Amino acid sequence: MKKNILFLVLIFGFYSLINAQEKLHNYIDPMIGSEGTGRVFIGPSCPYGMVKPSPDCTVSPNSGWLPMPKEVTGFSQVHVSGTGGGPKYGNIQVMPFSGALDKIDQTSFRAEENVKLGYYETVFKENNIKTEITTAEKVAFYRITYPEAASKEFKIDAGFFLGEKEIPNSRESQQFVGSEIEIISATEVRGYSRIRGGWNNGPAYTVFFWAEFDQPIAKYVTWKNGKLVANEPLQFDSSEKTGALLSFGNKGNKRLNVKIGISYLSASKAKNNIKVEIPHWDFNKVLSSLENKWEKIIKRITIAEDTSLEYKKMFYTGLYHTMLMPVDRSGENPLWNEVPYYDDFYCIWDTFRTSSPLITLIDPEREVDIVNAMLNIYKRDGYLPEGRSGNANGRTQGGSNAEVVLADAFVKNLKGIDYELALEAMLKDAEVPPGGNEEAEGRGGLVEYLSLGYIPYGIPRAGNRTIDYAYNDYNIATVAKGLGYNDIYERYIKQSSYWENLWRDNYEDEGFKGFIMPKDEDGNWLDAIVFGTSKIQKPTFKYTTHVKESPWYVCHWCVFFYEGDSWEYSFSLPHDIPEIIKKSGGSEVFKNRLNTFFDKDLYNVANEPSFLTPTLYHWIGRPDLSSDRIGKIIRNNFNATNFGLPGNDDSGAMSSWLAFHMMGLYPNAGQPYYLINTPMLEETKIEVQEGVYFKISTKNLSAKNRYIKQAYLNGKPYDKAWIMHEDIVKGGELTFTMSAKPSAWGTTILPPKKI
């Protein structure tokens, strides 16, 4: 940590000289959220970049990286960011070393490590070898500096992958299928890694690579299945692990440059990716091109110059994390050749709430590409992705949340999307059971959901599936109505209330009545639930609003509420808040219920289903209370350190939640408006279209003056605590005068009702 902050101070000092203040990408700190539970990817990556090189430490987490003093086994080329569960990827691992070509393991400790946008640097303790990494879209660039006296060796392990387990098909663990490596010339090596499984238990995917060196290979040893063979240029795929140890001797330039292109089509395509992206050997040129790509996007939002460094880093790093995934694999799809193609939706259950809306706000063309990629996946694979990785759908957690993303694009009027096809795809989710494939896509428990109006206990994740499907049905109703299909609208708007079938009115807890609770297929509420498989003994556990069923009573995926409890999920109906308020006993009771939820720590800041909950005070005309909650949550949980994220970033979900709240806006995904809260930033200027800006500014904002006294839209008083997307994208200015006391502002006109 200390070293890291020191380093950042240094580069900022350095950069301020040459780039002056306007280079916003200097505020991106890839280390934010890297420690604790954030699990972000810390290596270099272009926006939505396909190659993501990073050190892999032992025992590797999903991102590969762990803080010093953990050992580094090498640097693999593909990673994901912020995910939980079993790891995915970690393919084509390289490692510089010095010495004999006589052993595969070259694990080393780090003496130092420095990270900034697009740049990773470490020096190994044992051998003083310095490794620097930057990347283009599909090509990683390594600059290795060996000590003067040392010989220059380099390992390429085509058999390595993250999360290896002994058990042949253990759930969520990657499994080896095949690999190949070949020394092509004195300066070229190619091969591939073929792996199946991982978090989404997906079928085999293949990462091909092509490596180029700026010095000739003097000597090499290749291996298969642990057996080293000198001067054997080819280890073909015989379903065994392969790799190569290369020596560049100890003469000549101590700096070895290595380009590693990857591809999902072939090694020759990877070679061509190098030719197209990095036809030179200039490390800094690759780095500055990456910086410019990020600068170009993030500068669409500028914030007040005098914003604190911490807030600048938190905000721009938030944007950065949001744009690491999904990954743009257009032209790299081994399954079909329609473009655009994106992979690593990991998962939409996490990202639909704030990541997609943030991309839509600052980079709508990109969101159109992502949505069209989702529709191509539906066309060719048969179902929209919920999660997707390694070119395969999987896995579903709750709803079929692609519906939210499509509806969000529709209500925000994104052009260039075939919404008729989108509706067809949504209806496939909603009407065709995925059967034995429900782990990968579609809606598990759909048959029961449609026949009973809820999913009975016993079907995994019955609770959150029921309420998510109800929301997804609302999304379908929204698009159907917009396209003029009233029969479809009528049916789905009705189903969007199915969550009420699990609302147990008279169930009381903490003095509040009414919770989403488990029900069996005969319609009985369940208080005592049988567990275990014994036919003689029938042990039961008591189901309460606080119960944690897993792992004590049932498996992780078999619970009633996935990653949460009744308290949390009973607030998690983004389309029906007024109905929950009514069922809970009206505004006053609801306010107290919310207060209890937060004050008694029933709220889980790390859990996406509760993303919207702190803003629910808006629906009882108390935006001031929403802002108080949000401010407190952020102060207590978010900062600009390695521990700056309170939970898995989940491909940028956490980070985009933060970025929105710092601006004072918060989307309700699938619906055409944003809730307005007290911004953390005095001024935010968004380029909503080329040359068209929407500015959010504050007067007298301070820790004390934290309440919006009055708002003005384009100079006119604006009394709503929410604003339509269309009012933002046409450009304009929203101004807040702040005060130390809550005001009447935003208390009367509540957020839009159900369509």
Next chain:
Amino acid sequence: MKKNILFLVLIFGFYSLINAQEKLHNYIDPMIGSEGTGRVFIGPSCPYGMVKPSPDCTVSPNSGWLPMPKEVTGFSQVHVSGTGGGPKYGNIQVMPFSGALDKIDQTSFRAEENVKLGYYETVFKENNIKTEITTAEKVAFYRITYPEAASKEFKIDAGFFLGEKEIPNSRESQQFVGSEIEIISATEVRGYSRIRGGWNNGPAYTVFFWAEFDQPIAKYVTWKNGKLVANEPLQFDSSEKTGALLSFGNKGNKRLNVKIGISYLSASKAKNNIKVEIPHWDFNKVLSSLENKWEKIIKRITIAEDTSLEYKKMFYTGLYHTMLMPVDRSGENPLWNEVPYYDDFYCIWDTFRTSSPLITLIDPEREVDIVNAMLNIYKRDGYLPEGRSGNANGRTQGGSNAEVVLADAFVKNLKGIDYELALEAMLKDAEVPPGGNEEAEGRGGLVEYLSLGYIPYGIPRAGNRTIDYAYNDYNIATVAKGLGYNDIYERYIKQSSYWENLWRDNYEDEGFKGFIMPKDEDGNWLDAIVFGTSKIQKPTFKYTTHVKESPWYVCHWCVFFYEGDSWEYSFSLPHDIPEIIKKSGGSEVFKNRLNTFFDKDLYNVANEPSFLTPTLYHWIGRPDLSSDRIGKIIRNNFNATNFGLPGNDDSGAMSSWLAFHMMGLYPNAGQPYYLINTPMLEETKIEVQEGVYFKISTKNLSAKNRYIKQAYLNGKPYDKAWIMHEDIVKGGELTFTMSAKPSAWGTTILPPKKI
């Protein structure tokens, strides 16, 4: 034709000199069933061989080949045999030619064509170039002879595939995904073809190749997307079609030898396949090694020396066709690396009845491998295959017939199979609906089948699915009982009668009562069925026992009975014949009903569901009538010519049906016995275990003496017209004395009842 027979006479003459009579493989004629509707693969192939090179004619059928005078566009390396529907494969097409490297199309007419086991030869009309082909398991060997004056050119088209259609995703048509080609050295070219779709509408599969020449390439032009480029050694995969035109000049040896290895893992694996299988340039050595592989297997059945040449050819070609598929791809699976692995089950709906039982009888070790490959597919893909091709399950036609194959292995006591796992896999089919994936695997309509006891009209193929599932449930009951799971047995033996729910007792046709007929979900029998999608007009069609719904009223896959009608399918209950006889009104009525079925040509010899029907007389104690029918059917429909098969051979289904009947045995797959009929062969000797033989011999067999007067098993009178598998595999001798009149033999002890 004439030329072909002449040629056969010639080679037989030739061979009899060197090999004497005992070389049984000389009786294999790959041309039998090549014309008309047989659609067999006519090129060289090892038993279950992975590479299947053959000419592709325009417009190519599934096998690629068409009779002269059709043009040949080239020779591709992968084909299937005897299949219907949209084509699959046809990858990596090569073509010799003479002249400038200035055009991709080198289509030519054949002046002559000669085919024998493992050998294909043709001479092109335009340029007199002679092409000879033979193969190893994974490597095709081409011997090209150019005319003296001509220059030696050779085309490799990595973009070609069978059944290309314009419409991007038209059903059952293969679609291009990607390809690559690279000139590696003066004598080596590699690349791949990546294609999706085809009959099973499968995901993308990749055929890699490595080509080696015995002469140096003098000049070359490669192409991408139709654009020819001189001296460009690499056309990498940019999702476009690629290929190469190679020139070997006009000097030197006029005979060019080409080895083309294929692999589903990588081009380097294909190269290694060459190294392992054909480390030399001796065409004849490859051919004789192939001949020996076939000889080794087929000589496990020897027949009377003085059998007619026609019968010898019909019989041994029958065995040959049965062992072309499925394809042994062990060590060539890009999805997982457990072996054994087999692909191209195309489809089990066709092959479970006679192909699997025939392999079990003469090559049980092979059948164990095939079954274990099916179990590996279940373990890794989640469902057993019904159809499978291009490394993906699909498509289902009727039942989940893997159950029959597993039950057949179980009741015939094949060792080395995990039957607990087999039962688990069968129960997955029977209990977990495949949902949106029902086209690929599992049981479509399962939910209705389980809740109603039948599949209501409207769900595609409701009729044959219902009766097939009932039979598949019987297979499950069989295995469950054998493993001691009585609760499972009880449940499934009950379900094995579900076909009765579609038996319409009082429905009368041709003077017979009771047929399997369509019923709606409310239990109403349907006589008039609404078709079309109009909401105003409701046109109906009359459903009868003879109706052909498709294509006039509903789509090919939407019919009530797939490829058949009520008359056919009402006999198609292999486990419940006594019950059909009872429901039909007893033995006499049933006999007349069968007679009417055959005499009025309601029987379709080309249709697998009717495979068992000619032997149903056994169940009313009239094996003589079964034999009469079978004899007549074979005489009228089967012979040793190119037109020798009456319908699609379907991976050997037709051919194995014939082979069994020629021996006088017929299996009822999934059950442990064979029905005994009058053999066509005077003597058959089967090596049932190493050094253990079971001999079937006849006394006085002739066209006139076609009835079994008395049978003897190991010398003792044997009065049953059926025999248990265990009595055959322990070895022994079954002798028949024949007479001109039906006798009392086999009339009293009927085939085994339901377990």
